Amino acid sequence: MVTFLYLKRFKALLRSFFIFKCIKHVDEMKGSNCHGSVIKNGKTGYGKQRYRCKKCKKSFLHDYTYMASKKDTNQWIIQLIKEGVGIRSIARLLFISPTTVLKRILEIAKQIQLPIIKYNQTYELDEMCTYLGKKTRRIWIVYALNRETKEVVSFNVGRRTYRTLRVVSDKLLLSSAKRIYTDKLKQYKTLIPKQIHKVKQYGINHIERMNLTLRTHIKRLNRRPICYTKHSQVLRAILAIYFWS
Numbered sequence: 001m002v003t004f005l006y007l008k009r010f011k012a013l014l015r016s017f018f019i020f021k022c023i024k025h026v027d028e029m030k031g032s033n034c035h036g037s038v039i040k041n042g043k044t045g046y047g048k049q050r051y052r053c054k055k056c057k058k059s060f061l062h063d064y065t066y067m068a069s070k071k072d073t074n075q076w077i078i079q080l081i082k083e084g085v086g087i088r089s090i091a092r093l094l095f096i097s098p099t100t101v102l103k104r105i106l107e108i109a110k111q112i113q114l115p116i117i118k119y120n121q122t123y124e125l126d127e128m129c130t131y132l133g134k135k136t137r138r139i140w141i142v143y144a145l146n147r148e149t150k151e152v153v154s155f156n157v158g159r160r161t162y163r164t165l166r167v168v169s170d171k172l173l174l175s176s177a178k179r180i181y182t183d184k185l186k187q188y189k190t191l192i193p194k195q196i197h198k199v200k201q202y203g204i205n206h207i208e209r210m211n212l213t214l215r216t217h218i219k220r221l222n223r224r225p226i227c228y229t230k231h232s233q234v235l236r237a238i239l240a241i242y243f244w245s
Contacts, residue, residue: 036053036054036055036056037053037054037055038051038052038053038054039051039052039054040052041059044061048061049061066096067094067095067096068094068096068097068100068104073094073096073104074104074107074108076090076093076094077090077094077101077104077105077108078108078241078245080093080094081105081218081238081241081242082217082241082242083217084216084217084218084219084222085219086219086220086227087101087102087105087227089219102234105234105237105238105241106233106234106237108237108241108245109236109237109238109240109241112240112241112244112245113244114244115151115152115153115244117153117154117171117172117174117175118146118175119175119176120175120176120177120178121146121147121148121175121177121178122146122147122148122177122178122179122180122181123144123145123146123147123153123172123177123179123180123181124144124145124147124180124181124182124203124204124206124207125142125143125144125145125168125169125172125180125181125182125188125192125204125207126142126143126145126182126183126204126207126208126211127140127141127142127143127160127165127185128140128141128143128211128214128215128221129141129160130220130221130229130235131228131229132228132229132230132231132232132235133228133229133230138159138160139157139158139159139229139232139235140157140158140159140160140164141155141156141157141214141235141239142155142156142157142158142164142165142167142168143155143156143168143207143239143243144168144169144171144172144180145206145207145210147179147181147206150206150210152210152243152244153171153172154167154168154171154172155168155239155243156168157232157235157236157239158232161187162187162190162191165187165188165191166191169188169191169192173192173193177196178196179196179198180192180196180197180198181198181199181200181203181204182197182198182199182203182204183199183204184199214242217242218238218239218242220235220238
């Protein structure tokens with residue numbers, strides 16, 4: 001009888017030990033903080049054991065074969081984009097598919113929150129040229145830089161027209177901008193009131209330096225690269241990740 005009780009307690013301790021290991025795995029690999037008990041939940045098509053948390057109902061594996069399923073994959077993608085690594089290079093470094101990299105970039109960009117534009121600030125506004133697919137198909141990146149904090153507050157991608165420029169300039173005007181420095185592009189004279197519009201020598205030094213930084217850090221914006229943008233949606237996503245993630 002005593003032996004049976006000890007055996008029963010031992011089984012209970014052993015069961016709690018494995019549950020603790022599974023909870024620890026959930027905390028580290030899946031980011032769950034529910035601390036619910038974990039049970040087996042069948043197997044995958046390849047015969048791997050699956051587990052499920054009773055409380056949050058999340059299902060997971062103990063070890064993932066495909067590298068894209070790991071928790072820190074998105075963070076690595078963000079870091080590599082900021083270091084000037086191309087899509088296929090990221091895929092080779094992380095051992096995942098280039099298609100998966102593109103999908104993750106779009107997903108990450110959707111989750112990024114737009115920055116809050118402060119009132120009564122001084123901005124520099126400029127545009128930078130690149131292309132889509134072929135060099136004859138030009139596209140422009142228009143963005144605004146806070147002169148004091150050096151932070152990008154807004155950007156837009158499109159042709160060099162009033163419509164593309166207005167998206168950025170209107171946001172600055174809504175924030176009651178104190179000064180807006182631009183180059184001598186004629187469209188700015190119509191879009192920005194004379195009272196706050198300034199065009200002078202060395203007036204946009206900071207954003208011109210930012211243009212060089214963008215061309216250095218983003219592979220598809222380099223001069224004479226073998227990497228180039230095929231879709232403007234991907235370019236928008238990569239810029240949002242670089243500016244605000």
